[in-house]
Amino acid sequence: MDWGALHTILGGVNKHSTSIGKIWLTVLFIFRIMILVVAAERVWGDEQDDFICNTLQPGCKNVCYDHFFPISHIRLWALQLIFVSTPALLVAMHVAYRRHEKKRQFRKGDQKCEYKDIEEIRRQRFRIEGSLWWTYTSSIFFRLVFEAVFMYAFYFMYDGFQMPRLMKCNAWPCPNTVDCFVSRPTEKTVFTIFMIAVSSICILLNVAELCYLLTKFFLRRSKKAANPKQHPNHENKEETKQNEMNELISDSCQNTVIGFSS
Amino acid sequence: MSWGFLCDLLSGVNKYSTAIGRIWVAVVFIFRLLVYIVAAENIWKDENDEFECSIRQPGCENVCFDHFFPVSHIRLWALQLIMVSTPSLLVVFHVAYRENREKHHNQKLYRSPRRIDGGLLCTYLTSLILKIGFEIGFLALFYKLYNGFKVPRLVKCDINPCPNTVDCYISKPTEKMIFLYFLGATSCLCIVLNLSELSYLIFKYSIKR
Numbered sequence: 001m002d003w004g005a006l007h008t009i010l011g012g013v014n015k016h017s018t019s020i021g022k023i024w025l026t027v028l029f030i031f032r033i034m035i036l037v038v039a040a041e042r043v044w045g046d047e048q049d050d051f052i053c054n055t056l057q058p059g060c061k062n063v064c065y066d067h068f069f070p071i072s073h074i075r076l077w078a079l080q081l082i083f084v085s086t087p088a089l090l091v092a093m094h095v096a097y098r099r100h101e102k103k104r105q106f107r108k109g110d111q112k113c114e115y116k117d118i119e120e121i122r123r124q125r126f127r128i129e130g131s132l133w134w135t136y137t138s139s140i141f142f143r144l145v146f147e148a149v150f151m152y153a154f155y156f157m158y159d160g161f162q163m164p165r166l167m168k169c170n171a172w173p174c175p176n177t178v179d180c181f182v183s184r185p186t187e188k189t190v191f192t193i194f195m196i197a198v199s200s201i202c203i204l205l206n207v208a209e210l211c212y213l214l215t216k217f218f219l220r221r222s223k224k225a226a227n228p229k230q231h232p233n234h235e236n237k238e239e240t241k242q243n244e245m246n247e248l249i250s251d252s253c254q255n256t257v258i259g260f261s262s
Numbered sequence: 263m264s265w266g267f268l269c270d271l272l273s274g275v276n277k278y279s280t281a282i283g284r285i286w287v288a289v290v291f292i293f294r295l296l297v298y299i300v301a302a303e304n305i306w307k308d309e310n311d312e313f314e315c316s317i318r319q320p321g322c323e324n325v326c327f328d329h330f331f332p333v334s335h336i337r338l339w340a341l342q343l344i345m346v347s348t349p350s351l352l353v354v355f356h357v358a359y360r361e362n363r364e365k366h367h368n369q370k371l372y373r374s375p376r377r378i379d380g381g382l383l384c385t386y387l388t389s390l391i392l393k394i395g396f397e398i399g400f401l402a403l404f405y406k407l408y409n410g411f412k413v414p415r416l417v418k419c420d421i422n423p424c425p426n427t428v429d430c431y432i433s434k435p436t437e438k439m440i441f442l443y444f445l446g447a448t449s450c451l452c453i454v455l456n457l458s459e460l461s462y463l464i465f466k467y468s469i470k471r
Contacts, residue, residue, distance in 0.1 A: 002299055005269060005291070048312060048433060058316040059431035063415055070436040078301040082292060089288060097281075173316070173416075173429060 003033050006085055013088045016095055016126050020209040024202060028085065031198045036077055040191050043184055044074040050183030057175055064169035064180045070157060073188070077195060080150040084202070087139035087146075094135045095126055128213070137213055144206050151199055161196055163188040265299060268347055275350040278357055278376055282459040286452060293448045294343060302441050305434055306336035312433030319423055326419035326430050332407065335438065339445055342400040346452070349389035349396070356385040383467060390460045397453050401446065411442040 007029060014025055047069070053061045102124075128136050155161070163185040170177040182188070269291070276287050309331070315323045357376055364371050373379070378386055404411065413435040420427040432438075 002296075006296065009292075048308070058314050059416070059429060062312065062314055062431040062433050066415060066434055066436050069434075071440050072305075072434075072437060075301045075305065075437065075441075079297070082296060082300075086292060089292070093284070093288075173431075 003037060006033075006082075009092070010085055010088050013092045013095075016091060016128070016132075018128065018209055018212065020205055020212060024205045024209065025088075027198065027202055027205065028081070032077075032195065032202075033081055035191075035194070035198075036074070036081065040074060040077070040195070043187050043191055044072060047072065047183060051180065052183075053169065053174070053178050053180040055174060055178045057173055057178075060169070060171075060174040060178060061180070063171045064167070064174065064178070067169060067171050068167050068180070073154075073158075073192060076150065076154060076157075080146070080199075083146045083150070084143055087142040090135050090139045090142075091132070094132055098126060098132070099124070133213065133217065137210065140206050140210050140213070144203060144210070147199055147203050147206070151196065154196070161189070161192045163192065265295060268295065268344065271354075272347055272350065274354055278353050278378070280378070280459060280462065282455055282462060286455045286459070289448065289452060289455065290343070290347065294445075294452075297441075297444065297448075298339060298343065302336060302339065302445075305437050305441060306334060309334065309336075309433060313430065314433075315419065315424075315428050315430040317424060317428040319425055322419075322421075322424040322428060323430070325421050326417070326424065326428070329419065329421055330417050330430070330432075335404075335408070335413075335442060338400065338404060338407075342396070342449070345396045345400070346393055349392035352385050352389045352392075353382070356382050378463070383463065387460065387463060390456050390463075394453055394456045394460075397449050397456070401449055404442075404446075411439060411446055413438045413442065 010025060014022055017025065048065055051061065051065050053064055055061075126132060163182060165182060165185045167180045167182065168177050169180050272287050272290065276284055279287065310327055313323060313327045315326055317323075360372055360382065413432060415432060415435045417430050417432065418427050419430050
């Protein structure tokens with residue numbers, strides 16, 4: 001069990017994402033998780049062992065290290081990645097729930113459902129419409145919030161993104177102000193800036209995806225508002241919802257019944 | 263044999279769970295198991311080496327460390343994860359028993375072996391109660407052993423062979439405290455999920471009656 005398991009879980013969501021969502025997922029796995037595992041963990045691997053203070057006083061090093069690094073960069077990033085990946089699970093759960101409902105309809109022998117077999121339901125790709133749109137949009141919103149919160153926490157805790165070479169410490173039991181030296185500060189700064197840059201790119205991708213979804217929603221709404229006047233039978237709300245469902249089914253079953261233009 | 267085994271076990275349980283049960287599995291996988299493996303384990307990795315006492319007396323550090331950490335936080339965390347996941351095995355065994363019985367008698371004995379009704383409902387409720395019990399038990403154990411989730415920077419120790427009261431310094435106390443609070447929060451979340459699942463099943467069953 002490790003990051004690979006997260007990859008398996010989120011890989012399933014990829015099918016139902018927009019193109020921007022797929023790019024976001026790729027950036028997350030290649031430029032953040034993989035970099036964290038193969039490179040960043042090695043850089044921070046010996047951080048406390050090689051953190052040296054200019055004193056022989058026992059305990060001074062421990063206390064100073066704890067004072068300057070309340071939570072290590074590497075752990076903060078791991079938590080950030082876990083929290084940022086989690087909203088996609090909402091989408092996965094919603095899709096699983098829809099599949100379950102379709103399977104139930106299929107088993108009941110519902111005539112409305114025109115699937116050949118269960119496998120087709122399993123392979124089906126759902127369009128982002130209706131309640132799934134709301135779930136998807138909320139998941140993007142939560143992703144944005146988590147990214148922003150973690151970036152701010154990082155900036156607040158470490159007073160910027162640069163790792164200093166030397167820190168002055170006078171916490172008890174250090175006898176006076178001692179110099180403490182951080183190991184590999186430049187390499188750590190480079191990786192910190194890299195992770196922050198990729199985080200920003202992910203935020204931009206999420207904002208773009210959100211705008212795309214909102215634009216699509218409003219366009220669809222305006223088309224629907226124009227449509228009822230053209231259609232011979234004026235529908236009530238229930239029929240519109242049922243028709244949307246049928247549209248979903250007919251689209252994926254590649255039925256030849258002509259749906260509504262929206 | 264490693265955490266992968268627990269993952270397989272929980273994935274198997276997922277099939278027979280209610281919706282809340284599936285949310286519980288997701289929370290355990292992602293917020294407890296994954297966080298444990300990728301983050302928490304590394305923090306406690308060198309806790310003994312980095313535990314430092316202000317004395318050169320051989321054996322003093324060892325004795326003091328042993329006194330203040332009878333069972334390391336991280337081991338308690340791992341035990342908690344294992345114990346909390348195990349009651350779900352009862353459900354798996356009961357479903358397997360039902361399916362075997364149907365095969366043996368060669369006839370349909372149940373509406374569906376996986377449907378949560380009758381004896382399987384009792385087993386499921388028992389597993390939920392056991393899960394809640396284990397969660398509360400381990401939280402209580404944490405409180406009793408370590409007086410809550412606080413990890414002090416400095417502890418004073420005067421056990422033989424330490425010649426007098428010496429200062430001992432724990433490594434990364436703040437980081438450990440943050441992750442212990444995280445552990446406590448996810449534990450409480452799981453207790454809430456288990457309680458809601460319990461009430462949902464009891465309510466559903468009493469409505470049916």
